[in-house]
Amino acid sequence: MSSETGKILTTDGIPLEVSLKKAERKNKIKAFLLVAPLLLFLLITYIFPIGDMLMRSVDDKMVTEMLPKTFKSMEKWDGKELPPEEVFESFYLDFQKLVEEKRDGKLSTQLNYTKNGFKSILKKLRRKAKNFEEGNYKEQIMAVHKRWADVEYWRAIQRRAPAYTSQKYLKGIDMYKNEEGKIVSVEEDRRVHRILWLRTLEIAFFVTLLCFLMAYPIAHLLATLPMKYSNLLMICVLLPFWTSLLVRTASWMILLQQQGVVNDFFVMIGLVAEDNRPEMMFNKTGTYVAMTQILLPFMVLPLYSVMKTISPSLMRAGKSLGGTPFVAFWKVYFPLTIPGIGAGCLLVFILAIGYYITPALVGGASGTLISNQIAFHMKSTLDWSFASAMGLMLLAGVLAIYWVYNKLVGVDNIKLG
């Protein structure tokens, strides 16, 4: 046979391959048009905001734009000794321009962030600069205040030259760049964020564990009960989904408060004394209880859907082959539920790590999570770039967990339903 037979032609002489591709292209375009609205929606509401967040979190253009000439002339300065006259001159020019535009206040705030003590010397400079003579700005500026003759302050200005900064990210893990440009931790008593990150991980981990321990038997029961009972039970599991998250959290507040139902019950059965009611809210306990209850269905459903597919004859086979009920469960049933466990744990953990409303309402000071801190910076301090940085760190953390998870369990093995 010759190789010419390899090419099949259609009746009108076009190679079949080409004409098939043509037909397929039409279908592809149709399919694309169908998903286009969603794609556009995702782009606008998801990808673009995340990109914006990323930009905002590293953006440090403000000072860069305020002192363009200074930074240009500083490029040649090695930072070891006081900068040359050229730098002083361009700083003077930049500063005068800012004073004219009445933006020097912002500059002093920004520089003061970098190094304390800028505010007063900039104020002084502004006053004195009106009477500066042309030429020899170095002498004149250094004469304003002795700090202007300190190379540290000039280095501090130089540090603000890049338009992008990792400062917000460092702050998110309680670190900063010190005067030598080294990354160091803040003093121990000021480390707030690390505690929050650890607490977030801890709470997410234990909520996942609690959910797993409680959901596994429920899901098993659901999967093995006759239809009419399992449907009823399923409704009970799903019921929380049909109630607003706020309502559920609020009802936990009613139950858990010191004069609440649970405490009343404990007192009634004599478990605790009337004057010694335990605090179950506005601390970690409250967060654990409420979050576990709220996230439970996310664990039950994937487990249920996987267990439903496991034939009961497998357990029987395990037993008939000589395995005790425990061995049959552990060697046969349990391994088969791993895809469901994986899906459930991943789902609950990721939801828990970014949980906001419930810890905000029942968590108090010791039960809040990193997302509450993000919200705090969004709404109260208005430090949006810091909030963005922490949000992105959270996102990166979740992706990292997903990656590790994929390595350990394999995402292909996950079954969500």
Next chain:
Amino acid sequence: MSKNLDFVKFDKVDKSYDGKVLVVKDLNLDIAEGEFITMLGPSGSGKTTCLMMLAGFETPTNGEIYLDKNPISNIPPHKRGIGMVFQNYALFPHMTVYENLAFPLKVRKFQKDEIDKKVDKALSMVSLSGFENRMPGQLSGGQQQRVAVARSLVFDPQLVLMDEPLGALDKNLRESMQYEIKHIHESIGVTVVYVTHDQSEALTMSNRIAVFNDGKVQQLSSPDKLYEEPVNSFVAEFIGENNTFAGQVTNMSGKECKVKLNDGTEIVANPISVKSNGDKTTVSLRPERALINTKEKMDNNFKGKIEEVIYHGDHTRVRLDLLGNKEFILKVPNSSANMDIKMGNQINVSWNSHDARALDPK
């Protein structure tokens, strides 16, 4: 070595799931060591329940089951040491073929090299050597079936239960697997209790067949006896093909009786479960026992009209209107002597009274 004739013994076993209906009623059944016994019956007849009680997944409501003379009702399944092949194989999907077979050995704490040896032997028995590292999902239905059989035998149980193991296979594979299982049974001499609703499967494989209906064993005997000498009309109907005439006994005389059919004709039959004159009865006759235009002398001779002729290659099925039964089936061997079988013809049909069994009325 004398064989243990009641290796497995069901002693007056009742089973009810809901406390209202007995799915198994007063079951007495002895199974000899090394026997291949089949529980055959329509679905819902209680045969699978019996198997599950023997395996230990159900407990009898009344009565006791003995295995090698020991009562086992209170022994959990994993301590009974009974191999089992399930309807859908129940291979562990997350384990390789090797691991599946090693499972019963590992839980029995066998040494690694002994496990290897036994798994090897079991796999070669079902001619699947070299498949150790495959996952069950990568095997065809027939191969999975063989793995399931090998797994049920690998730990050398004395008793193996099979719950419709061939139900999911196609016809050709099913037939070859029937022979394969039969050969395995013959070569290792294990006792097998086999459940099926497929009568040809039961007839091919078993030493004895227990026909179940309505929670009771209707007949327990060898395949040939079951076919040739059914003791009641259910068995006659259920096993093989069967022509029936309903009627009333008029003349009992030892080995023969006369039965007056509903259209008034009298035929001579072999009284099996009729006792006296006036008893209502159903006479059962196998299609191949009735001959057409025969020169042999037979004590029942009647004329029937051909209603339908179906060509089957080696034989022809003929449906007749005979003595008021319009569903009377005849199997005529394909030979040149029988060329005049045409629709609408009248033909002579004869049979021996011995083959016409007067059973209980339906």
